[in-house]
Amino acid sequence: MQPKLKSKVRCTDREVGEITRVIVDPLSHEVSHIVVGGNGVGGAERQVPVSEVQSVADGLVQLRTASSALAQFPPLEREDYVTIHEVEIAHLEDHLHVESGEVLVPLPTLERNVPRRTFFMNLTHAIGTLVALPLAFPVLKYLMKPMYSPFDNAWLKVGNVNRIKTDDVGMQFKYKKKVKEAFMPEAEVDKNVWVLKASPAVLEEVYKGKDMEFRDQVGRLVWTNKKDVPYVVFSGKCPHLGCGYKWRKVPKLGKEIFLCPCHLSIYEPSGKVLDGPAPRPLDTLPIRVDAGGNVEIIDMEFKAGTKAQTRIV
Amino acid sequence: MSSQPNVLEKVIAFVDERVGLKTLQAKMLNEPVPGGSRWAYIFGSVLLFIFIMQAVTGILLMFYYVPSADHAYASTQYIIHEVDYGWFLLSYHFWGSSAMVVMVFAHMSQVFLWGAYKSPREMIWLVGLALFGIVMGFGFTGYLLPWDQRAYWATTVGVEIMDKTPIVGDFMARFLKGGATPGQMTLSRFFVIHVMILPAMLMGLAGLHIFLFRKAGPAGPFRGTPEELKAKTDYFFPRQIWKDMVAMGAVFATICSLAFIEPVVLLEEATPDPGEYHPEPEWYFLFLFQLLRLKIFSGEFGQFLGAIAIPGAFMALLAALPFIDRGPERNIFKRPVALIGWIVVMAAILIFTVSAIINREFLD
Numbered sequence: 001m002q003p004k005l006k007s008k009v010r011c012t013d014r015e016v017g018e019i020t021r022v023i024v025d026p027l028s029h030e031v032s033h034i035v036v037g038g039n040g041v042g043g044a045e046r047q048v049p050v051s052e053v054q055s056v057a058d059g060l061v062q063l064r065t066a067s068s069a070l071a072q073f074p075p076l077e078r079e080d081y082v083t084i085h086e087v088e089i090a091h092l093e094d095h096l097h098v099e100s101g102e103v104l105v106p107l108p109t110l111e112r113n114v115p116r117r118t119f120f121m122n123l124t125h126a127i128g129t130l131v132a133l134p135l136a137f138p139v140l141k142y143l144m145k146p147m148y149s150p151f152d153n154a155w156l157k158v159g160n161v162n163r164i165k166t167d168d169v170g171m172q173f174k175y176k177k178k179v180k181e182a183f184m185p186e187a188e189v190d191k192n193v194w195v196l197k198a199s200p201a202v203l204e205e206v207y208k209g210k211d212m213e214f215r216d217q218v219g220r221l222v223w224t225n226k227k228d229v230p231y232v233v234f235s236g237k238c239p240h241l242g243c244g245y246k247w248r249k250v251p252k253l254g255k256e257i258f259l260c261p262c263h264l265s266i267y268e269p270s271g272k273v274l275d276g277p278a279p280r281p282l283d284t285l286p287i288r289v290d291a292g293g294n295v296e297i298i299d300m301e302f303k304a305g306t307k308a309q310t311r312i313v
Numbered sequence: 314m315s316s317q318p319n320v321l322e323k324v325i326a327f328v329d330e331r332v333g334l335k336t337l338q339a340k341m342l343n344e345p346v347p348g349g350s351r352w353a354y355i356f357g358s359v360l361l362f363i364f365i366m367q368a369v370t371g372i373l374l375m376f377y378y379v380p381s382a383d384h385a386y387a388s389t390q391y392i393i394h395e396v397d398y399g400w401f402l403l404s405y406h407f408w409g410s411s412a413m414v415v416m417v418f419a420h421m422s423q424v425f426l427w428g429a430y431k432s433p434r435e436m437i438w439l440v441g442l443a444l445f446g447i448v449m450g451f452g453f454t455g456y457l458l459p460w461d462q463r464a465y466w467a468t469t470v471g472v473e474i475m476d477k478t479p480i481v482g483d484f485m486a487r488f489l490k491g492g493a494t495p496g497q498m499t500l501s502r503f504f505v506i507h508v509m510i511l512p513a514m515l516m517g518l519a520g521l522h523i524f525l526f527r528k529a530g531p532a533g534p535f536r537g538t539p540e541e542l543k544a545k546t547d548y549f550f551p552r553q554i555w556k557d558m559v560a561m562g563a564v565f566a567t568i569c570s571l572a573f574i575e576p577v578v579l580l581e582e583a584t585p586d587p588g589e590y591h592p593e594p595e596w597y598f599l600f601l602f603q604l605l606r607l608k609i610f611s612g613e614f615g616q617f618l619g620a621i622a623i624p625g626a627f628m629a630l631l632a633a634l635p636f637i638d639r640g641p642e643r644n645i646f647k648r649p650v651a652l653i654g655w656i657v658v659m660a661a662i663l664i665f666t667v668s669a670i671i672n673r674e675f676l677d
Binding site: 027088146149179182187244277301312 | 474591613
């Protein structure tokens, strides 16, 4: 039993006063001292260690000391302490029972019906759900608005093949693409593709003896690259994680290759992965070359990082 | 000396009676630090300071910045070149974000090495991990806003990585980009995430973090008997606050110096043609970037392994840590697995970051 505030304090010979305060150890959370005040202690409040307490009965604390010896205990220096409301010690009050009995506040008459309280709590949740639920779908649709748009299968002019002097050498064709995004004014962005005049061997590697078909969202055929047309165009986007790759001479390999500077994927002129983390060859795009050598492409983009080719633009 | 309180004292007494400021202040400052204040405990306060400065500089940047694909770059250039001290505020915000990441690593390391994540502080650790994710999210979303080539390509690759998450990846990537490719919708989304959603989340979770910390109390040193700790205990104010303030001053001076020495310079405006630019993420993502160059992370599955599975498993391990590592021993020198684990992770991050930097030369 812990000594309680306002309890009478009795020494071996006589009653000396009452407990005016208790002092708590911040580490053990136990009462370490009682502070005794009253006539018997000569005005000053004395800090008595709990080890001096012999017994604690209801409203009375019995000390082992004689009243004449109380003066040996130090007087309370109030400024050496803070109250428990002024300090933050976790769970300090949890097992302190120093007040005499419980301190109670009456429940208002209207609140004395427990089932009703449960009902209102449930009602609160129900109304909250009723507000949130019908909003969830519209909000999701609202945020998803621009996520899926139809593919653009328009042909874009990107340059002329008379720039290409050597077979099997990657040539970057830069072009401008008009973009109209939602409410924005139409803008032009820079893009690029790589065009190759392929030797028969490289052409064979690209097409594997078959024409290449391109389809739209619903699977309708958009264009077929004939396997005997020597011009091949690769999307400028690295199929690893979507960076822009370059045409580089690598002294170590003794030849020129496509190299992506991001994660160092290396591709042969045919687009085949030579080294690095790329999961699939470079993406071939639909190409048509007119009699004057003008190159037109359909600007498709494919999901990066997958083995299968999935068109996204 | 008059015994009558003056007007100021009356006003203070009036407010205090209604708000309870003095008790609140006392409660904030009188927190016993077992074993006494230490320089090792400064990181949490420093992070709070950096965040407040990021919020202040961020709000100031928004006075001129326009989050639209046709004005983001121009308005950022305007801040740098035209607005008085714009270059400084922008550069402070930029270097402040790096400082935040450095301090997050320091803070997490301190808590880890001191074993302070153990019972009863598991919840503080979990909320801290969520805050770590938010700080990374800040870095990732803020990087796009200047809308230069660096911004565009870091986002392109970053979102492609997210796309590799099984089942939900494609949806998540499109949701973030607001379409199939980065554009205006991406900028709008990153902007609102960076300036509204993440700050709100961070403030809420940081509040919870501090509340839980106060509830459990500081863990204190991992050595020493209760008597020794009690003898050395002091309150949060003034000794710990003094150390925290010195650290904040040093961090502030460092960020300012970096802003002066290396102010932010933009590259070309963002466009889907990288030109001669070699895309690269911000330095604190470099190790992940370099990791994905490894041969073992090639192909579709390898990529999933390197980009999603391993970082995901590492985060899951960190989250599970206080529940796996239940031994009461907090002394790091008596927890060899934890110590070696920490060294290995730090060394791996360092090695991958350095090799990413060395690889730059090979590319030019």
